[in-house]
């Protein structure tokens with residue numbers, strides 16, 4: 001398997017896809033949303049507890065490809081404790097990273113361990129896999145009802 | 152049935168699991184010259200990601216032979232004109248080419264030219280039949296019967312009819328092998344059934360439905376029958392008269408022809424009964440502001456300037472298949488399918504979705520704890536094109552309890568070496584994800 005694939009499926013991503021963190025519905029939640037990617041059948045839900053604009057609990061459920069699952073897992077680890085505005089900033093940076101709109105080295109500093117998703121930019125068709133959890137999180141924060149879709 | 156084309160010996164060899172490893176694997180060879188055939192399809196010699204392309208996504212769309220491309224180019228460069236409306240030389244020539252194409256496509260299905268209407272493809276075909284033929288005939292209490300293995304294009308148009316008319320939509324289930332449960336199907340058939348619309352060959356599981364029997368049973372209760380031949384035409388001989396169906400539909404782009412063209416067969420009498428779908432030019436005889444008299448079928452159903460180049464290309468594609476022999480193509484694809492199935496079964500941690508006894512060359516599978524999407528990306532890096540996803544058959548995915556599958560689907564030009572490359576690719580995928 002080639003370089004691009006090794007970049008896409010970094011160790012950390014493989015690890016999180018096999019053993020997703022926060023793969024549960026937290027006991028106390030006040031926001032949740034469902035997201036799906038109709039093209040490939042990925043389907044996840046994000047559940048969180050928002051306290052004074054801060055995410056103090058978050059988990060997810062569902063089934064998706066390795067990129068989608070790892071992204072959801074790493075997202076839940078990263079956003080716990082952040083306030084809503086910071087989540088939005090982080091999402092924008094993450095989005096730039098996976099769509100190849102930022103310098104990977106610079107981005108790495110800004111998004112921390114989410115930098116492992118830089119390889120996604122070589123696979124435009126997989127961007128939606130990497131961002132599904134994030135779109136779902138934003139829908140949950142916005143209190144939008146119904147499922148979000150990548151299409 | 153004694154008809155010469157009723158060759159339904161699609162039984163896959165070496166059905167028994169685990170036996171295949173001890174069997175010597177003989178690479179299947181067609182009756183036709185495969186090397187020549189592959190040269191006829193320019194795209195097949197291209198490289199993808201520095202490797203020779205292995206194209207195994209034929210159920211989505213097939214590649215195109217040079218003779219088809221030439222026919223389209225010839226039309227546009229030397230014969231282009233509008234049809235049915237000019238007295239000048241080119242218009243007469245274009246009309247003749249277009250009507251010759253109709254003859255060829257009709258012959259391919261065993262039909263008469265006036266029984267064949269050109270449309271954009273299966274999706275438009277089913278919508279047209281639903282709206283023009285079925286909608287005026289159904290109301291509350293009437294039933295439409297489809298199967299659990301239908302493509303969305305054979306589900307959604309009927310849900311629209313249900314909304315519009317109050318008719319009931321019934322769904323005949325499939326068994327664990329992905330075969331239509333004929334007991335349940337027969338049970339669901341009744342005098343209330345107005346139309347039965349089922350797929351001839353499933354695009355997900357490759358299941359070949361017993362369409363002649365389905366048609367006979369449906370006719371016994373007075374229902375009309377629509378067969379979705381998207382995956383059957385050009386893969387298996389089709390004779391609509393022997394099948395006895397009321398509508399047979401297929402898409403040109405899946406039969407080695409262009410996109411945007413397809414055809415509907417129906418007996419002439421049905422076409423005559425049916426009101427037009429689209430109104431406009433060509434489909435009329437006389438127009439005044441008070442009243443319009445329609446042209447006769449098939450023109451009544453081809454409003455506006457048709458896809459002339461598409462029809463010509465489709466005819467050229469079908470002629471290509473006919474020259475190889477549709478029966479030879481089917482036999483070879485069947486053997487290649489067996490070869491593929493044998494290979495897949497020898498992989499650890501694989502589940503084949505659909506193990507119908509009568510089957511064709513669309514083969515779906517899932518690998519243990521590796522998502523199809525990841526499989527697709529890794530195979531793509533090897534230059535191998537397969538389809539991953541729900542294949543526009545979400546209810547069938549649900550039936551088998553999977554969100555998606557990987558599907559390899561065979562065309563007349565595929566080789567045993569390509570199947571080997573797919574199998575090697577899958578082994579690499581399993582190694583990569585640490586499941587060897």
Ligand SMILES: Cc1ncc(COP(=O)(O)O)c(C=O)c1O
Pocket residue numbers: 210211271272273274275302304305350352353354379381382402543
């Ligand atoms: C069984 C079946 N029916 C219908 C269709 C729809 O065909 P088209 O997209 O050409 O209208 C397809 C193609 O995906 C198919 O495989």
